[in-house]
Amino acid sequence: MNRDTLENRIKHYFVQEGAEGDMSPRQWGEVLAHVRRQKQRRWPWIAAISAMPRPLAAMAVSLVLLVVVGGVSLLVVAPWRQADPGATWPLIQTEPGGVRGPAGRPAPRYFETTWTTDRNVITPGEVVTITGTLKNVWDQRIDVMVFPETATLELVDARDMVAVPLTVMPGIPDSMEPGQEVTFVAHVALDVSARLQPGRYNVGIEITFAHTPGKPQDGTTRVGQNSGILFVVVPPQWALDKTVQVGEVREVNGIAVTLEAINFTTERTTIVVLADLRGYHPATPTAPPTPFIGATPTPVPTATPVGREYSANPWYRINGGEWKEIRSRGYRETPEGIHIEWTLGPVPSDARTFDFSISRLGDLVFSPGQQVIGPWEWSVPLP
Amino acid sequence: MDKNRIIISGRPNNEGALPLNETELVRRAQAGDWQAFELLLERYRGILARTAYLTTRDRESVQDIVQEALVQIWQGLSSYRPFGSLKAWMVKIVINQARKHYRRKRVETVPLEAIHEMSGSLDGPEEAAIQQDEAHLMRVALEALNADHREVLVLRYYADLTVPEIARVLACREGTVKSRLNRALGRLEEVLASDHRWPQEVADES
Numbered sequence: 001m002n003r004d005t006l007e008n009r010i011k012h013y014f015v016q017e018g019a020e021g022d023m024s025p026r027q028w029g030e031v032l033a034h035v036r037r038q039k040q041r042r043w044p045w046i047a048a049i050s051a052m053p054r055p056l057a058a059m060a061v062s063l064v065l066l067v068v069v070g071g072v073s074l075l076v077v078a079p080w081r082q083a084d085p086g087a088t089w090p091l092i093q094t095e096p097g098g099v100r101g102p103a104g105r106p107a108p109r110y111f112e113t114t115w116t117t118d119r120n121v122i123t124p125g126e127v128v129t130i131t132g133t134l135k136n137v138w139d140q141r142i143d144v145m146v147f148p149e150t151a152t153l154e155l156v157d158a159r160d161m162v163a164v165p166l167t168v169m170p171g172i173p174d175s176m177e178p179g180q181e182v183t184f185v186a187h188v189a190l191d192v193s194a195r196l197q198p199g200r201y202n203v204g205i206e207i208t209f210a211h212t213p214g215k216p217q218d219g220t221t222r223v224g225q226n227s228g229i230l231f232v233v234v235p236p237q238w239a240l241d242k243t244v245q246v247g248e249v250r251e252v253n254g255i256a257v258t259l260e261a262i263n264f265t266t267e268r269t270t271i272v273v274l275a276d277l278r279g280y281h282p283a284t285p286t287a288p289p290t291p292f293i294g295a296t297p298t299p300v301p302t303a304t305p306v307g308r309e310y311s312a313n314p315w316y317r318i319n320g321g322e323w324k325e326i327r328s329r330g331y332r333e334t335p336e337g338i339h340i341e342w343t344l345g346p347v348p349s350d351a352r353t354f355d356f357s358i359s360r361l362g363d364l365v366f367s368p369g370q371q372v373i374g375p376w377e378w379s380v381p382l383p
Numbered sequence: 384m385d386k387n388r389i390i391i392s393g394r395p396n397n398e399g400a401l402p403l404n405e406t407e408l409v410r411r412a413q414a415g416d417w418q419a420f421e422l423l424l425e426r427y428r429g430i431l432a433r434t435a436y437l438t439t440r441d442r443e444s445v446q447d448i449v450q451e452a453l454v455q456i457w458q459g460l461s462s463y464r465p466f467g468s469l470k471a472w473m474v475k476i477v478i479n480q481a482r483k484h485y486r487r488k489r490v491e492t493v494p495l496e497a498i499h500e501m502s503g504s505l506d507g508p509e510e511a512a513i514q515q516d517e518a519h520l521m522r523v524a525l526e527a528l529n530a531d532h533r534e535v536l537v538l539r540y541y542a543d544l545t546v547p548e549i550a551r552v553l554a555c556r557e558g559t560v561k562s563r564l565n566r567a568l569g570r571l572e573e574v575l576a577s578d579h580r581w582p583q584e585v586a587d588e589s
Contacts (some may be wrong), residue, residue, distance in 0.1 A: 019433070
């Protein structure tokens, strides 16, 4: 039997018969509605992990596991540790202004990269030029491509990511021989319409690569991401640059928190508070046991429960606008209590008020019931 | 930030219309733009539903299969990279869902010897007309194939995928795809050529 004829018959049959499988507009609408519902049901953090490239997602999951295991271990071990008021501040912050590589840890088996940016403080409307090198350190040829054709900007203090188009694509060849190194330049346009919120950003470009013949994709590497190379987007009005000493105390549920000062600079805003935890009672099985809001408190002898890990949920808003959560923080224990310091992006120089709120405060635990509910709230006029 | 995302990576053009370029649509959908995602699906709506139907031959389950496939497509879109075609990637997900379906329902194939009994068991003028129908004979012949063979024929001759694409969809070697195609076609030839009602221009060429 002639194969061509048979193949044509099969195609013809499939086209005719396949129409039996068509869905009506109503069915199609139901399907889309279902998918949309599923999309909305997904937890944001699952969505965030799914949105990451697989290697990054694996790292994120590993990190979460590490934090969980480490956190549990600390909670067990912590009560026997002694406070050290002179200890260095374990601040979680990365210095901005990084403009050089080697850049991070992008799959060292395959590539080595360096990475520089031409500026570290920019305003919307400007273009950041990224110059880097990519070297194939594997022993075989690797096919590479830049996809998606965007730079990923990670807003460090909010742990959020946005993608902006690359206006000039890096000149990276389709394939790289072993040992081959290319220098590339890419432009990231922070045009005004992008409406990037002010803050400290980490920038990266994703490169997809393949090294197995016939296999479409082996992985992705993110050049620049997590490299500690930051730049700061400042508001168009430029940034407020001054320190405001506040020194106001708010007491809620037996816990007094003092907003000591807010330091505004063109690179960041730093908020420092002192939390007096004498009214706070550890939730973990240490002495005293778990009383909380509504329970009879057992006094803690010092202002700072010893060697604990804390968490707090701070928020801020400018000119009475939308409340935004702050993630980046550090703290140190002192005889007066714990000093907590948060950093966020620069604030416009024409801001009139800066509101700050801590919605809850307590142990670094995962049950909301083991934290004290606030809010401790301040409104700071900006002259 | 969602708002920013839409503005940044799903920036509408001056007319506010979504682009027709598939790469751009994928990029926007990856950034969470539901409208772009719907537009992409609209392009492949037919092929996805028909592939589900042709591989399972179960009209009632098409909606369920496509529905579950689309959920997976949405969830997996962020990690999709444009090596190979989007169509092949989507079809792969539909095929996987269809496989789950016919594993559950245990769709039976028809023994070769039963084919002629089936096609010859019909009597009466109406049935005779059906028997003359080439499509009917093809359907019966295809039902004699096992699921793997039917699948590979649908992917090649309906979804119009290349052999390397089919290999990726079915997660097997290209050689395996070629041999499955060859066997499936051989099996069809065998069934059709042995049926005297198959149009002569086909049967005579065997």
